[in-house]
Amino acid sequence: MPNSLLLAAARSSRLRDLVTSMPLSKGVVDRFVAGEGLDGAVRAVRELAADGLAVTLDHLGEDTRDPRQARRTRDAYLRLISVFEEQGLADGADASVKLSALGQALPGDLALDHARDVCAAAARAGMTVTLDMEDHTTVDSTLDVLGKLRADFPWVGVAVQAMLRRSEGDLRELAGSRVRLVKGAYAEPVSVAYQDKRDIDLAYVRGLRTLMRGNGYPMVATHDPRIIDIASALAAERPPGTYEFQMLYGIRTAEQKRLARRHRMRVYVPYGADWYGYFMRRLAERPANLAFFLRSLVTR
Secondary structure: OOHHHHHHHOOOHHHHHHHHHOOOHHHHHOOOOOOOOHHHHHHHHHHHHHOOOEEEEEEOOOOOOOHHHHHHHHHHHHHHHHHHHHOOOOOOOEEEEOHHHHOOOOOOOHHHHHHHHHHHHHHHHOOEEEEOOOOHHHHHHHHHHHHHHHOOOOOOEEEEEOOEOOHHHHHHHHOOOEEEEEOOOOOOOOOOEOOOHHHHHHHHHHHHHHHHHOOOEEEEEOOOHHHHHHHHHHHOOOOOOOOEEEEEOOOOHHHHHHHHOOOOEEEEEEEOOOOHHHHHHHHHHOHHHHHHHHHHHHHO
16 A cells, blocks of 8 residues: 555544454554553553663644643643653653644644643653654644743754755754654645655755754654664764654664664654554555554454
8 A cells, every 4th residue: 555545544534443443453553552551651661761762752642623632631741741750760751742632723822831731740850842743734833832832941842854845944943952853754745745755865864964063952763774874973973962863662673772872762652542643654654564564464
C-alpha cells in the first residue's frame, strides 16, 4: 500500500474502528506503543533508563474538538509528571505534547492554557516539554503558542518538519532554542511540502546545519543511517551536552543503544488508548514496519 494511502488511512474513522477492533492489533501495536496505560509507560522508561537512554513521553491523542477531552489530556500529562516525580524518573525526562489534543482547534486560548499548566508542572518536577508539530495548517498556531510559553518557560522545545518548504526560514528563527528536527509524517500537498525522498533528505541536512551552527539545542530525530553520520560529524564541533539524538520507541533499538554510548540518546515513548493515528504513520514511514504488521496478520 502506498505511503499516501496509509497516511490518509490515519485520518479515517471507519478504518480506525476496523483496525482497533481486530483481536491481533494490540500485540502488533505493542512494538511501537508502550501500553495503553501509564503503568506500561513507566515500565518502558525503566527498561530504557537501564540502557542509558533518556525519554520523552507522548500521551497519545490528537485533533480533539471536545473541550472535556482536551482537559482530560491535560490531566493525563499532569498525572504523568506527578508519577514520574514520585518514582524518581522525572529528572531529565521530557513530555511531548500535541496542541491539537489540548484544544488547538477550539475557540480561545484553551490549548495555550492547558500547555501552560503542563509546562508549570514539568518545571516543578525537573522535566522539560516539547511541542509536537502536526500538519501544515497548524504550524503558525503552534509557533504562536510556543512564543507565548517561552515567555515563562524559555526551555520549551518544538518539532520542525524538514519536508515543509517553509521550515528553512522557521529553523533560522528557532536556531537559538530547543528544536527537534524531523522529516515529517503527514500527507502534505506539493504546494507546501517536498514530496521526493531525496529532496526531503536534502532539506533535513540543510536544516541540521542551521541548527548545529546556532547556539540552541538541536534534537536530531532520525533513524536514517546517513543522516546520523552527518549529524555526528557536525556535532563533533559542538560542546558535549549541547545536542541529542532521538528515535522512536521500538525502532532500531540496537542503534539507540550504540548511539547512547557516544551521545545523548532520547527515545520517544508513546502510550495511551488512542494509538491508531500514531501507529498508521509509523507504518507509512518505513516499508519494514508495514511488512511486520502484514506478517502478523498472516501468522496470528
